[in-house]
Amino acid sequence: MINRNSSKDYLETILILHRKNGFARSIDISREMGVSKPSVCNAMKKLRDRELIYFGDNGYIHLTEGGMSIAQTVYNKRMVLAKILTDIGVSEDKASREAGYIEHAISDDTFNCLSRFIYNRTHKLAKANSNKGGRDE
Helix, strand or coil: CCCCCCHHHHHHHHHHHHHHCCCCCCHHHHHCCCCHHHHHHHHHHHHHHHCEEEECCCCHHHHHHHHHHHHHHHHHHHHHHHHHHHCCCCHHHHHHHHCCCHHHCCHHHHCCCCCCHHHHEEEEEEEEHHHCCCCCC
C-alpha cells in the first residue's frame, strides 16, 4: 500500500483544514488524517525545518508561500483525479480516497497528459453538442 502520510499529504491537510475551519492545529491534522499526535508533531518539525509551515502566536499552523504552492498543487491534482473517477461512475467516497493513492503514483508528466486528454475530449464533445443545436438525435 502507498504511504498516504507524506509531507505533501500533511501540507494538503493543513490547506483543507484552513479552508474548512479557518485554522489548523496538530490535533485537527491528527484527526483528519487518522494518525497519532506524535506523528503529526514529528511531521510538523520536518515541515518547519524545510520552511514550508510556521506556527502562529496562537499555536495554529500556517503554510508558508512554498508550503501553499505544494499544498495547492497536490490538492488540485487530487480534485482533478477524483472528478475523472466520478465521471466514469466511481462513487464519490471511493473516488476521493483512490485519487489520493493515484496522486502519489502518477508522475506530473502523465498527469498533465491525462488532463490535456480530458480537457480536449470535453471540449470536443461540447462543440459537437453545440453544433447539433442542442437537439438530441
